[in-house]
Amino acid sequence: MLNVKDRDLVIPGQLLGENLYHDLNCFRENNHVYSSVEGMVRIEGKRVKVIPSTGIYIPKEDDVIIGVITNVLVDIFFVDINSPYNCSMRGEEVSKDAMKKDLSRYLKVGDIITAKISEVNEVYSCQLIRPWKIEGGLIIDVNPKRVPRVIGKRRSMLNMIKEKTKSKIIVGQNGKIWIKGGNVDLAVRIIKRIERYAQTRGLTDKIAEILKKES
Amino acid sequence: MVLIKDGKRLDGRDFDELRDVKMEVSVLERAVGSAYMEWGKNKVMAAVYGPRELHPKFLQDPTKALLRCTYNLAPFSVEERKRPGPDRRSVEISKVTTEALSSVVMLEKFPNTVIDVFIEILQADAGTRCVGLTAASLALADAGIPMRDLVAACSAGKIQGEIVVDLMKEEDNYGECDLPLAIIPRKGEVVLLQMDGKLTKDEFKKAYELAFKGAMKVYEMQKNTLLGSMKRFVGEGGNDDGN
Numbered sequence: 001m002l003n004v005k006d007r008d009l010v011i012p013g014q015l016l017g018e019n020l021y022h023d024l025n026c027f028r029e030n031n032h033v034y035s036s037v038e039g040m041v042r043i044e045g046k047r048v049k050v051i052p053s054t055g056i057y058i059p060k061e062d063d064v065i066i067g068v069i070t071n072v073l074v075d076i077f078f079v080d081i082n083s084p085y086n087c088s089m090r091g092e093e094v095s096k097d098a099m100k101k102d103l104s105r106y107l108k109v110g111d112i113i114t115a116k117i118s119e120v121n122e123v124y125s126c127q128l129i130r131p132w133k134i135e136g137g138l139i140i141d142v143n144p145k146r147v148p149r150v151i152g153k154r155r156s157m158l159n160m161i162k163e164k165t166k167s168k169i170i171v172g173q174n175g176k177i178w179i180k181g182g183n184v185d186l187a188v189r190i191i192k193r194i195e196r197y198a199q200t201r202g203l204t205d206k207i208a209e210i211l212k213k214e215s
Numbered sequence: 216m217v218l219i220k221d222g223k224r225l226d227g228r229d230f231d232e233l234r235d236v237k238m239e240v241s242v243l244e245r246a247v248g249s250a251y252m253e254w255g256k257n258k259v260m261a262a263v264y265g266p267r268e269l270h271p272k273f274l275q276d277p278t279k280a281l282l283r284c285t286y287n288l289a290p291f292s293v294e295e296r297k298r299p300g301p302d303r304r305s306v307e308i309s310k311v312t313t314e315a316l317s318s319v320v321m322l323e324k325f326p327n328t329v330i331d332v333f334i335e336i337l338q339a340d341a342g343t344r345c346v347g348l349t350a351a352s353l354a355l356a357d358a359g360i361p362m363r364d365l366v367a368a369c370s371a372g373k374i375q376g377e378i379v380v381d382l383m384k385e386e387d388n389y390g391e392c393d394l395p396l397a398i399i400p401r402k403g404e405v406v407l408l409q410m411d412g413k414l415t416k417d418e419f420k421k422a423y424e425l426a427f428k429g430a431m432k433v434y435e436m437q438k439n440t441l442l443g444s445m446k447r448f449v450g451e452g453g454n455d456d457g458n
Contacts, residue, residue, distance in 0.1 A: 009446070034363070054357070084265065122326075
């Protein structure tokens with residue numbers, strides 16, 4: 001039994017319904033399912049979830065992120081990934097015999113990389129693989145919980161922005177977005193707009209319209 | 216001092232009437248979540264930072280996050296300048312606020328981290344711990360931190376033999392008793408209950424009832440504030456020219 005409709009706004013502790021399956025950002029007490037964050041309810045059959053309106057980034061396996069090297073040790077890099085948890089990368093990712101070479105030849109403190117999270121443990125410490133050094137361009141911040149909207153279903157939104165602005169764009173799941181070349185100004189404006197109106201219906205159409213008008 | 220005149224209180228309120236409450240969220244740019252509240256003459260700002268890395272490291276708990284509330288009374292918030300910095304009173308209020316909020320925040324979701332809550336009293340007019348706690352719970356919700364429910368608070372007390380809700384400064388200073396109460400509205404559980412002064416058993420029951428009803432009213436306002444703040448993100452089609 002449902003107490004809310006699809007796309008309703010909810011606050012923490014609000015009753016969503018009874019005898020439901022629950023997904024992200026909900027919790028159950030005596031067969032009653034409640035929301036645990038403020039956000040928007042999505043219902044699929046008997047399954048409910050809440051899309052949060054805001055929040056911090058929690059590392060997840062297979063996420064592509066953009067981070068900053070904070071420390072280089074003998075065979076390990078430490079990376080700041082805009083999250084409260086520590087994140088490291090093995091030296092073998094940049095060199096075959098990492099122990100013999102000085103790793104700062106490849107990546108120095110302060111260098112910005114994009115990489116994939118290969119492994120996350122139970123206290124959310126994570127390992128990165130396949131780093132790629134980012135040079136030039138600019139990086140903008142968006143709320144990590146709204147990044148999925150910037151990418152869109154099957155990357156539709158991102159491909160559209162890339163095509164219209166002719167920019168190179170890498171979207172980090174941790175809320176950092178790198179943009180280089182093309183119409184950077186327009187790309188930044190569009191992404192900020194998507195962040196602002198993240199949960200709007202028909203957002204892709206609206207953004208397509210703006211892109212068409214301005215490019 | 217005469218506190219009750221012709222069945223009304225000094226500011227013309229009934230015995231079971233709250234002062235005007237104004238709430239606003241997302242007021243600070245750099246905080247993860249924030250709230251500003253005006254409750255009568257009280258003006259309170261609450262800000263949430265985190266979850267973030269906890270230092271010193273020995274305080275880290277791999278099973279849950281640490282919640283750290285800091286209640287601070289600004290030097291200019293009261294009539295006579297208050298010496299800045301923590302004192303016995305604000306340390307105590309920080310502690311009880313932390314304990315009240317710990318029962319709703321899902322700390323187990325963020326191991327090894329800390330969630331910092333700063334409550335700044337810019338203008339005080341009795342009942343600041345209730346206002347601070349209410350604002351802090353709004354700020355936590357605004358920060359997107361998972362919670363089991365909001366916390367709503369309200370005080371009651373006894374002035375000239377009458378049990379009244381939501382004391383203001385004169386009533387607090389010259390009254391007989393003050394009873395701040397914070398609840399989890401969904402279950403009706405009590406997370407903070409203090410008493411300054413004396414009440415008989417029957418008086419306590421009546422004061423508790425009044426404070427509880429007041430807190431429920433505050434909860435409704437919290438709910439509307441949060442829902443109102445979210446409307447910005449789901450506005451139809453994003454039609455205004457925000458950018």
